[in-house]
Amino acid sequence: MRFQAILLLPLLGLSSARLEPNYTSSSGVSIFNPSDFFDPTGPWSLMSQAGDTLYIAGMRGIYPSNSTLAPVGLPRIRQAFQNMATLAEMVGADLNACVRLVVYTTDMYRYRPMCNDVQIELWGADANKYPPRTIIEVDRLNQDDILEVEGTFYVPRAGLCG
Template sequence: MVEQPDTLGGATNSPDNIRRHLTIPGLPKPTGPFAWSVEWGSLVFVSGIRGIDASTGRPADSDQERMRLIFTYLKQILEESGSALDLVLSTRVYVTDMTRHRPLVNEMFERAFGDKLPTRTIIEVSGLNQADSIEIEAVAVRTAARSITPDYQVP
């Protein structure tokens, strides 16, 4: 029996085929040592995104503005990774007050994803970085697996 290479979307599933986006133009700097997204094969894994005002480095003033920024940044990250909002498979949402935030999250999910809703887990937590109130992470499909060089850096 001949072994076939393990592939996803045409890209070999190997540690050499991982692309990390440490910075993305237009997004605030990460608040810790992490990548905004990691591409592997035909998948993109997006770190938790919060509604940080890029001009101040602090969470936006209102929950509505934080959600708007989260989805703006999510769209930018996905596009930089060769994906889009309608290709999001799964999300995890962290909120500090389920009663206050769940209706806002529901509204934004319907607006952003339409009838292509991803899976979602929503978790109430006691606190988030910088006393923030909402954070969302995602996994999406990339539209095309590309050849990846291990030392790739986002310009």
């Protein structure tokens, strides 16, 4: 629980900021790449919004302040989840608005327990509050990373900026 409070402190200041989409398609899909976050490592965007649904791309444990990776293991996994939470907060959502998580890891045996620990830190010990999650072991991730987490969030249109 201590980690949750520490994690959310910097997010509180972001809640009043207005995040504008970088692009909105003719069908109303908004694409977001916040300028104060790290740049995507390829031809993709950090998040998109269609109607009341926010989609956050697979987040890695990259520090937004300098675009470097956190140390391997628990710090990197925490940072990946923190990146997802920060992006959701930028459009007015919180972790309780998460409707689905997908986690990709290169070593289920080693990193799944750490992923579980981070989720308990973020969502608390009440298993009834955990969003559905799929965790998949893969051979390789971008830049030989250890884990990515992507999230889908429900954010009523009135609550979204953009």
